[in-house]
Amino acid sequence: MAKRKLRRAPAAPKSVPPVLPALIGPRRAVPREIPRPPYALTGDPGRSRPHPVRSPEVIERMRAAGRAAAEILRYAGHHVEPGLTTDKLDAIVHEKTLSYGGYPSPLNYRGFPKSVCTSINEVICHGIPDSRPLANGDIVNVDVTIFLDGVHGDTSATFAVGEIDEYSTMLIRETRNSLYRAIDVVKPGVPINEIGRAIENHARKFKLGVVREFIGHGIGEEFHGVLQIPHYYDSRARAILEEGMTFTIEPMLTLGDPSLGVWDDEWTAVTLDGRRSAQFEHMLVVTAGGCEVLTMCDDDAAMGHDASGAAVTQAGGADANP
Ligand code: MF3
Numbered sequence: 645m646a647k648r649k650l651r652r653a654p655a656a657p658k659s660v661p662p663v664l665p666a667l668i669g670p671r672r673a674v675p676r677e678i679p680r681p682p683y684a685l686t687g688d689p690g691r692s693r694p695h696p697v698r699s700p701e702v703i704e705r706m707r708a709a710g711r712a713a714a715e716i717l718r719y720a721g722h723h724v725e726p727g728l729t730t731d732k733l734d735a736i737v738h739e740k741t742l743s744y745g746g747y748p749s750p751l752n753y754r755g756f757p758k759s760v761c762t763s764i765n766e767v768i769c770h771g772i773p774d775s776r777p778l779a780n781g782d783i784v785n786v787d788v789t790i791f792l793d794g795v796h797g798d799t800s801a802t803f804a805v806g807e808i809d810e811y812s813t814m815l816i817r818e819t820r821n822s823l824y825r826a827i828d829v830v831k832p833g834v835p836i837n838e839i840g841r842a843i844e845n846h847a848r849k850f851k852l853g854v855v856r857e858f859i860g861h862g863i864g865e866e867f868h869g870v871l872q873i874p875h876y877y878d879s880r881a882r883a884i885l886e887e888g889m890t891f892t893i894e895p896m897l898t899l900g901d902p903s904l905g906v907w908d909d910e911w912t913a914v915t916l917d918g919r920r921s922a923q924f925e926h927m928l929v930v931t932a933g934g935c936e937v938l939t940m941c942d943d944d945a946a947m948g949h950d951a952s953g954a955a956v957t958q959a960g961g962a963d964a965n966p
């Protein structure tokens with residue numbers, strides 16, 4: 645029998661139509677009684693650089709902020725549907741954050757004008773909520789950070805809007821999986837670059853690109869701390885993980901080339917080739933035996949992971965919305 649000619653899967657197409665800038669509404673108000681981070685007034689986060697290893701007391705507060713962030717993210721995700729504008733998503737996240745007595749950390753952080761980042765299709769990260777309605781077939785990352793009781797909780801997920809194509813489904817699934825492969829390697833004594841190695845190895849299996857310009861970060865009393873967590877293998881990232889370190893891992897994977905450009909708004913990062921990008925983010929603390937994910941939510945559990953990041957069951961929950 646004649647051998648059938650092997651064909652490569654066609655490369656994922658450019659995301660069309662492209663995401664374009666739309667109208668950005670006024671900044672949302674935060675009631676006087678809600679405690680604010682230092683940059684809320686000026687936009688300048690200052691130079692405070694707390695030690696990357698946090699006290700049990702700070703970690704306890706981060707547990708509460710992390711749980712709140714996870715709940716707000718899940719709440720926002722349940723509202724994602726065709727026709728909803730990202731400005732409405734901003735309102736939903738803003739109000740929910742206030743209901744916890746928290747401040748939405750993105751608001752005026754280095755001048756960011758809104759309360760959450762919403763990044764659609766070829767937008768990699770830092771998308772500014774605006775008047776664009778979500779369309780059937782879009783994918784959207786919602787990146788929630790809350791400042792609660794003096795510490796930040798930071799987590800994000802990418803959601804499907806209505807029915808999405810098979811490339812986007814795979815991109816979302818494997819970006820999430822790459823985050824869990826990375827969480828799996830976290831324990832005291834391991835060099836930080838093992839995190840990026842795990843993400844890169846996973847991405848390679850699915851021919852996905854790994855964005856290099858944005859990395860995970862130390863977090864706690866400050867939004868972005870000194871620890872730097874590349875999502876690719878970086879031989880120079882040799883610092884050793886220690887119990888009590890708190891940081892995020894937030895890989896951005898792409899269907900094509902991960903090279904990026906930034907819009908004139910100086911925030912919105914997009915792939916130069918126009919192909920789609922997805923991102924998932926968790927905040928975690930290194931423990932004696934591994935790590936504890938501080939932003940776990942029920943939906944992660946439904947996807948087969950517990951707070952140590954370990955797979956506890958066969959990955960269930962095949963649906964595209966996390
Ligand atoms: N939440 C983002 C992160 O994961 C940071 C957003 S900064 C903002 O690090 F100013 F755009 F909000």
Ligand code: CO
Nearest residue numbers: 787798799925
């Ligand atoms: Co974030």
Ligand code: CO
Nearest residue numbers: 798892894925
């Ligand atoms: Co982050």
